[in-house]
Amino acid sequence: MVGYPPVGPTRGSYLGDPLTRDSHLAVGWHGPCSPEGVRFDDYETEGYYDEWMEAAGLPRPEARFLVRMLRSLPDGELAARQAAAERALLRMGITFNVYGHQAGTEKVWPFDLLPRVVALDEWRKVERGLRQRVEALNLFLNDVYHGQRILRAGVIPEGVIRTARAYRPECEGLRPPTGIWAHITGTDLVRDRDGRLYVLEDNLRCPSGVSYVLENRQVMKRVFPRVFQSSRVLPVDDYPSRLLETLQFVAPRGSAGARVAVLTPGIYNSAYFEHAFLARRMGAELVEGRDLRVEGNRVLMRTTRGMERVDVLYRRIDDDFLDPDVFRADSTLGVPGLMRAYREGGVTLVNAPGTGVADDKGIYPYVPKMIRYYLGEEPLLPNVPTYLCADPAERAYVLEHLDELVVKAANESGGYGMLVGPHSTKAERAEFATRIQAQPRNYIAQPTLSLSRVPTLVDGRCEGRHVDLRPFVLYGQEIYVQPGGLTRVALRKGSLVVNSSQGGGSKDTWVLPAVPADQDVETPSRAAVEV
Numbered sequence: 001m002v003g004y005p006p007v008g009p010t011r012g013s014y015l016g017d018p019l020t021r022d023s024h025l026a027v028g029w030h031g032p033c034s035p036e037g038v039r040f041d042d043y044e045t046e047g048y049y050d051e052w053m054e055a056a057g058l059p060r061p062e063a064r065f066l067v068r069m070l071r072s073l074p075d076g077e078l079a080a081r082q083a084a085a086e087r088a089l090l091r092m093g094i095t096f097n098v099y100g101h102q103a104g105t106e107k108v109w110p111f112d113l114l115p116r117v118v119a120l121d122e123w124r125k126v127e128r129g130l131r132q133r134v135e136a137l138n139l140f141l142n143d144v145y146h147g148q149r150i151l152r153a154g155v156i157p158e159g160v161i162r163t164a165r166a167y168r169p170e171c172e173g174l175r176p177p178t179g180i181w182a183h184i185t186g187t188d189l190v191r192d193r194d195g196r197l198y199v200l201e202d203n204l205r206c207p208s209g210v211s212y213v214l215e216n217r218q219v220m221k222r223v224f225p226r227v228f229q230s231s232r233v234l235p236v237d238d239y240p241s242r243l244l245e246t247l248q249f250v251a252p253r254g255s256a257g258a259r260v261a262v263l264t265p266g267i268y269n270s271a272y273f274e275h276a277f278l279a280r281r282m283g284a285e286l287v288e289g290r291d292l293r294v295e296g297n298r299v300l301m302r303t304t305r306g307m308e309r310v311d312v313l314y315r316r317i318d319d320d321f322l323d324p325d326v327f328r329a330d331s332t333l334g335v336p337g338l339m340r341a342y343r344e345g346g347v348t349l350v351n352a353p354g355t356g357v358a359d360d361k362g363i364y365p366y367v368p369k370m371i372r373y374y375l376g377e378e379p380l381l382p383n384v385p386t387y388l389c390a391d392p393a394e395r396a397y398v399l400e401h402l403d404e405l406v407v408k409a410a411n412e413s414g415g416y417g418m419l420v421g422p423h424s425t426k427a428e429r430a431e432f433a434t435r436i437q438a439q440p441r442n443y444i445a446q447p448t449l450s451l452s453r454v455p456t457l458v459d460g461r462c463e464g465r466h467v468d469l470r471p472f473v474l475y476g477q478e479i480y481v482q483p484g485g486l487t488r489v490a491l492r493k494g495s496l497v498v499n500s501s502q503g504g505g506s507k508d509t510w511v512l513p514a515v516p517a518d519q520d521v522e523t524p525s526r527a528a529v530e531v
Contacts, residue, residue: 038070038071038073038078038461038462039071039461039462040053040056040057040059040067040070040071040455040462041056041057042056043056043057043455043462043464044056044464045453045464046464047193047450048193048450048451048452048453048464048466049191049192049193049194049195049450049452049453050452050453050454050455050464051063051116051117051118051191051452051453051454051467052066052067052117052454052455053067053455060117060119061119062117062118062119062120062512062513063117065230065231066114066115066117066227066231069224069227070114070462076460078113078457078460079457079460081113081223081224082112082113082457084223085111085113085219085220085223086111088219088222089109089111089215089219092215093273094109094212094215094273109212109215109505109506110491110504110505110506111216111219111505111506111507112456112457112465112489112491112505112506112507113220113223113457114454114455114456114457114462114507115220115487115507115508115509115510116454116467116469116484116487116507116508116509116510117510117512118484118509118510118511118512119511119512119513120234120511120512120513123234123483123484123511125380126189126197126381126471126481127481128380129379129380129381130187130381130471130473130479130481131473131479131481132371132375132377132379132380132381133187133199133202133367133371133379133380133381134182134185134187134473134475134479135374135375135475135479136367136370136371136374136375137182137185137202137204137358137367137370138179138180138181138182138475139370139374139375140358140370140374141181141182141204141352141354141355141357141358142179142181143374144161144167144357145171145172145173145174145354146172146173148161150370150373150374153373155366155369155370155373156363156366156369156370160362160363160366160390160441161357161363163362163441164357164360164362164363164410165360165410165411166205166319166354166356166357166359166360166411167354167357167360168319168353168354168356168357170326170327170339170353170354171352171353171354174342174343174352174353174354176250176348176349176352177250177251177252177345177348178249178250178476180250180352180475180476181204181351181352181354181355181358182204182351182352182355182358182475183246183247183250183350183351183352183474183475183476184207184243184246184314184350184351184472184473184474184475185202185203185204185207185472185473185475186203186207186208186209186210186470186471186472186473186485186486187199187201187202187203187470187471187473188200188201188202188203188468188469188470189381189468189469189470189471190384190449190451190452190468190469191451191452192449192450192451192452193449193450193452195452196382197381198381198382198383198384198449199367199381199382199383199384200384200468201359201361201364202358202359202364202367203359203470204351204355204356204358204359205318205319205351205355205356205359206271206315206316206317206318206351207470207472208271208274208316209274209470209472209486210239210274210278210472210482210486211273211274211277211278212274212486212506213236213239213472213482213484213485213486213508213509214236214237214239214240214277214281215277216486216506216507216508217236217237217508219508220508231510231512232512232513233510233511233512234483234484234510234511234512235483236482236483236484239472239482240278240281240282241282242474242480242482243278243282243314243474244260244282244283244284245476245477246350246474246475246476246477246480247260247282247284247312247314247348247350247476248260248312249476249477250312250348250350250476251311251312251348252311252345252346252347252348253311258311258312259285259301259308259309259310259311259312260282260284260285260310260311260312260313260314261279261284261285261286261287261301261310261312261313261314262275262278262279262282262284262285262286262287262313262314262316263287263288263289263292263313263314263315263316263317264276264286264287264288264316264317265288265316265317265321265333266288266333269316271316274316275316278314284314285301285303285310287301287310288333289317289332289333289334289335292310292335292338293307293335293337294335294336294337294338294340294341296341296346297340297341297344297345297346297347298341298346298347299313299335299338299341299346299347310347311347311348312347312348312350313338313347313348313349313350314350315349315350315351317333317334319353319354319356321333321334322334322335322338322339322349322353323335323336323337323338323339323340324336325337325339325340326339326340327339339353360410361408361409361410361444362388362390362410362441362442362444364383364386364444365383365386365388365444367379367383368382368383384446384447384449385446385447386444386445386446387405387444387445387446388444389407389436389440389441389442389443389444389445390440390441394445395436395440398436398443398445399433399436399437401421402419402421402424402429402432402433403421403422403424403429404421404422404447404448405419405421405445405446405447405448406418406419406420406421406445406446406447406448406449407419407421407432407436407443407444407445408443408444408445408446409435409442409443410441410442410443410444411442419432420448420496420497421448422448423496448496449496451466451467451468451490451496452466452467453465453466453467454467454487454489454507456489456491456507458493463493465489465490465491465493466489466490466495466496466498467487467488467489467490467498467507468487468488468498469484469485469486469487469488469509470485470486470488471484471485472485472486483509483511484508484509484510484511485509486506486509487506487507487508487509488504488505488506488507489504489505489506489507490504491504491505
């Protein structure tokens with residue numbers, strides 16, 4: 001349930017409108033039509049919190065319009081539009097690779113046409129909670145690489161920081177421009193059976209997935225343009241321009257004329273699609289380490305016009321590979337002298353090196369204490385209850401209840417290095433018990449949550465599937481939370497693992513006003529749902 005799905009190099013064109021070109025094939029009428037459309041009278045929530053339905057036949061206010069629209073569609077229409085969306089994703093080059101997959105082939109990004117809906121009033125509460133959390137995490141990063149007041153106050157044990165693999169002694173004393181360390185954050189949220197939202201984890205290094213938020217939205221607009229407009233969904237399309245403004249705001253020489261580039265490991269990186277996508281949408285250069293060199297405290301970029309200065313590097317390279325003079329000496333992906341230029345104020349790195357210590361799973365349980373310590377406020381978004389295996393008493397409890405808990409490694413992502421106790425075998429539990437006893441600091445455990453579900457198209461009918469949500473937060477002149485975010489869905493029945501590398505997919509996320517319970521929703525005509 002953690003980490004992000006690997007995504008491979010693009011193929012095909014980003015241009016054009018494949019749905020429009022194929023509309024006579026993809027979304028036309030297909031044989032006899034049923035006036036009943038998609039049914040929800042027998043939709044089963046099975047005791048889980050459902051983001052659309054309170055019970056069979058009873059949609060939540062914010063989902064009433066969607067349910068009414070789907071009921072009005074002719075038989076086979078929704079499946080035809082799902083197929084059209086998948087063809088669009090393929091032609092737009094939105095594919096992914098799974099690291100280590102024997103076939104090594106690209107796959108179409110798994111996408112389900114039925115969106116997740118979030119009521120606007122609830123979203124405003126989520127926004128406030130995310131702003132609070134990101135502000136506290138940035139204060140923690142600045143403190144832990146300087147005075148370490150929070151350690152001296154005993155709020156976080158010093159040993160927890162010293163044993164964090166992502167803590168970088170090389171970053172002690174760094175002073176990022178404007179004092180911001182994590183400019184781009186992806187915070188994973190889950191909803192339990194009780195309907196309450198919890199923070200599952202924070203991602204402050206190189207959080208990925210926002211390109212799929214933008215591309216999913218474009219596909220939805222093409223498949224249901226008039227329905228989309230009628231729903232008054234909060235827009236997400238301005239994210240690239242807001243990202244560029246954030247990057248320019250933290251430039252060492254000020255935002256006026258600041259030159260921005262996206263630093264990628266190259267075309268074989270699993271997230272290269274997103275690197276290229278964001279660079280293109282921002283109008284920024286996409287560069288590799290071999291395109292850059294450091295002269296004095298300046299970073300220069302090779303262009304067709306010769307070497308030109310770069311002010312801000314939106315780096316999508318892990319700390320280890322940024323600068324062979326400071327981190328891994330065998331790195332061929334980074335730039336020698338880059339950290340020196342950064343320290344001397346010649347370039348800004350986004351996110352700042354060293355931010356990974358704030359999303360270490362062993363430090364995650366202390367975030368509510370950070371909020372209280374730095375802001376003097378109670379957390380607005382709660383953590384999932386968590387057991388630290390480094391604590392002897394909590395470790396003993398975890399080892400006795402492995403069949404009930406989810407165990408996670410502090411340095412793994414993408415759903416790997418994880419044990420889902422209720423779905424595990426006796427041999428798997430024994431293996432994890434050995435791992436925990438050997439390296440207790442490297443493991444945490446949490447209750448198995450009953451993740452909320454969203455209707456998902458399965459073999460022509462709607463069935464509930466478990467989801468999580470990753471909103472994206474930009475921290476520049478102000479803290480901006482992109483409406484909605486990336487909803488990931490476990491497409492396999494009963495699965496809680498949402499990563500596409502392990503059978504998951506994604507949905508568009510609609511933040512929209514609720515329709516009052518006493519207000520009727522006009523059934524859309526066929527013209528209203530025509531592509």
